[in-house]
Amino acid sequence: MKRLSLLALAVGLPAFAADPVPYPKGYRAWTHVKSMVIDSGHPLYEAFGGIHHIYGNAKALEGYRSGRFADGAVIVFDLLEAQRADNAVMEGPRKVVGVMHRNAKAYAATGGWGFEAFRGDSTTERTVGDKAKTACFDCHAAQKDRSYVFSSYRN
């Protein structure tokens, strides 16, 4: 961080720029926490319409259990198109991979969580970037008593 701050000063970036949230490599093999389908007409349809699955790494699972998420806990919101046909909903192409990455110090400005989203199957195309506060945290802030996490582990 010290080197990053010096670099920021040197090149004129804001010194408070948070570390970029890493792509959650391998998350499909993490534990599946819960799922939900959001249909047309739901208030969050524009942003989150489709079928989503939540995954957590081992530290995130411990956080769901204890209510306290340690640095390194990562929660993934994996949003796929919901394709309706013949009285069924099938999973379609991936729309976005949303990430909450716990690091109390690095992301202190957004409750200790770094927020990012990667478009479709891309591991590099970021859609949140420096807008984490307005695009993510302002809504998650309502969950302060739950460590800013909306989901619960469903047995």
Add this chain to the structure above:
Amino acid sequence: MKRLSLLALAVGLPAFAADPVPYPKGYRAWTHVKSMVIDSGHPLYEAFGGIHHIYGNAKALEGYRSGRFADGAVIVFDLLEAQRADNAVMEGPRKVVGVMHRNAKAYAATGGWGFEAFRGDSTTERTVGDKAKTACFDCHAAQKDRSYVFSSYRN
């Protein structure tokens, strides 16, 4: 198996009785393969209506990749009620945990797979038992070229 067969002879059970399929302990931490919602009006609604998630253990994942499932591969079909409200589908109580357990010898009569289903959250209340052929395999038989497995791993 030899002792079981002798026991079967001794107590008059059919000697071909297959080993009971074990409850897939810990499957919620296995890899999530894919999901689907089956609604009212779907031909399989009576049996499988709701939201289901497929999970596989490490050997099952290798089987999805290679097309050949080694003994010990286990696939779980985890069926929950699909609760519709406010233009969303939420997960409800568990209806049944279906299991395919690979053991080419023990379950030779049903394609090398043992089939079982456990009611709700019970780890002991079996709903298939000795009806695996008619309740499960007769339909899975159509997937012979795919090792009798319907699902594919969805990235």
